[in-house]
Amino acid sequence: MSDLLTVVSIIEAHDDEDAEAAQDDYQDDGVDNQFVLEIEGRIVGVTGFRTVPATDETYWLSWTYLLPEYQGKGHGKAMLLELLDMLAALKARKLFVKVSDYQDDDGKLYDSAFKTYQSLGFVEEVVNLDFYDEDENQHILSLDLKGQAAGEGDDVNVIEEKPIIRFCGLLEIAETDGAYTFSWEVKDTKKWFGKRNFTVEDLTLGLSAAQESGARKVFLTFPSNLPLIHQPLQAAGFEFVGCVDDYYEQGIHEFHFVYTI
Numbered sequence: 001m002s003d004l005l006t007v008v009s010i011i012e013a014h015d016d017e018d019a020e021a022a023q024d025d026y027q028d029d030g031v032d033n034q035f036v037l038e039i040e041g042r043i044v045g046v047t048g049f050r051t052v053p054a055t056d057e058t059y060w061l062s063w064t065y066l067l068p069e070y071q072g073k074g075h076g077k078a079m080l081l082e083l084l085d086m087l088a089a090l091k092a093r094k095l096f097v098k099v100s101d102y103q104d105d106d107g108k109l110y111d112s113a114f115k116t117y118q119s120l121g122f123v124e125e126v127v128n129l130d131f132y133d134e135d136e137n138q139h140i141l142s143l144d145l146k147g148q149a150a151g152e153g154d155d156v157n158v159i160e161e162k163p164i165i166r167f168c169g170l171l172e173i174a175e176t177d178g179a180y181t182f183s184w185e186v187k188d189t190k191k192w193f194g195k196r197n198f199t200v201e202d203l204t205l206g207l208s209a210a211q212e213s214g215a216r217k218v219f220l221t222f223p224s225n226l227p228l229i230h231q232p233l234q235a236a237g238f239e240f241v242g243c244v245d246d247y248y249e250q251g252i253h254e255f256h257f258v259y260t261i
């Protein structure tokens with residue numbers, strides 16, 4: 001935490017909004033598994049990872065930035081390789097990262113990041129179009145730390161589940177302009193709502209509220225083993241975007257859906 005301001009200033013050298021969002025993250029979620037890169041006593045970079053609750057050994061890459069004058073000299077890859085060693089020691093299964101393809105007059109802002117992740121073996125899993133803003137897409141990349149190719153674990157015995165899912169909130173997704181999602185929870189079947197799963201009417205209600213709040217798009221994700229979600233999502237006009245393989249556990253993927261307002 002004593003390095004927080006230095007780290008935020010490194011991120012700020014690239015993007016003010018990322019620096020602000022990163023500072024909030026460190027303050028809200030702490031600095032466990034977050035690391036700085038020091039060269040000759042100077043902090044010049046930051047990276048880290050966070051676990052994903054309710055998954056089997058799934059991790060997200062945290063804010064990963066170098067001071068601009070230290071870029072392009074192999075430091076980023078060296079820093080990430082060290083992080084991958086730590087994840088291997090933890091028996092991590094998959095590491096994910098979200099990257100924007102924002103483009104300004106000088107080209108793609110995160111081009112070095114894409115190149116670096118590709119050189120480490122990350123592959124693209126899902127592209128959420130117009131996610132951060134109009135024409136600024138979100139790319140979800142992953143690295144399989146167990147060395148399995150996508151689909152290799154598909155013969156695992158996945159049990160379909162039919163929980164009672166109810167929506168409980170509408171929120172704008174952090175770091176986006178106008179991308180919303182619904183939070184959802186699994187209801188105790190004995191309680192007031194009875195045994196009814198969410199319906200097309202529930203979705204329509206949520207979409208109207210999203211529209212009133214100025215949403216451009218509504219993004220939803222669900223585990224792949226819930227057969228009851230598809231009919232209402234389709235009837236309400238949601239489109240299937242893609243699938244993040246083995247996100248929850250081997251054989252249970254994350255399905256991404258979008259509704260364009």
Ligand SMILES: CC(C)(COP(=O)(O)OP(=O)(O)OC[C@H]1O[C@@H](n2cnc3c(N)ncnc32)[C@H](O)[C@@H]1OP(=O)(O)O)[C@@H](O)C(=O)NCCC(=O)NCCS
Nearest residue numbers: 064065066071072073074075076077110112113115116119
């Ligand atoms: C992303 C970042 C941490 C990478 O660190 P880096 O030290 O610049 O990258 P490296 O010099 O270690 O390069 C790693 C690999 O990517 C390639 N690469 C990196 N930047 C590249 C570029 N602009 N063009 C072509 N290749 C590039 C290198 O050739 C190398 O590949 P190789 O090992 O197969 O030869 C750093 O560039 C950075 O801080 N970028 C700005 C912030 C950012 O975008 N963060 C990520 C947000 S998701």
